[in-house]
Amino acid sequence: AQSVAQPEDQVNVAEGNPLTVKCTYSVSGNPYLFWYVQYPNRGLQFLLKYITGDNLVKGSYGFEAEFNKSQTSFHLKKPSALVSDSALYFCAVRDPYNTDKLIFGTGTRLQVFP
């Protein structure tokens, strides 16, 4: 079965510092991986996806993610964090064997301090 794990419930980082939000996956076949962000009282916003190609994927708001097949990881990164990046981040894998539903991780709350 397809699954993703987000090992950290919360990540704290100072504004201007680089940030990393971790995600590992378990899939059979090629992984289709996504990152979404959820701000308070809002829906999930798509950040980026990995289907195939370059291991470094660039997305919205200056975020990028690094796909690592050997470590089965898809960590979200940003070189310089902003206070406004504080939100809940979800990693997800698409299940191509079951009509493309998304399977989400448990989420990581990112707190960026001024």
Next chain:
Amino acid sequence: DSGVTQTPKHLITATGQRVTLRCSPRSGDLSVYWYQQSLDQGLQFLIQYYNGEERAKGNILERFSAQQFPDLHSELNLSSLELGDSALYFCASSAAGDIQYFGAGTRLSVL
């Protein structure tokens, strides 16, 4: 704005009642997905429709049902509500298995 519209934003109701949540997908998207977000279960897939037909079921209770209409909007019906059904319900739409775009959600409170 994702282009996916969900109404209402908030619903407060009592146990045993029935409610209907509505979703209008992005223009041109044929697939609609429903997800439930709760503190204890996280984000869980409920059901998917594609061009009016049910395509997949996830962790959806028998008390819950959904449909997609010819104009592609979808409704999620929740009946015999229990306290544990209190959650955020999201609708998402996509074009042919591509990126899923989410609505702002409906927050259901069962008292």
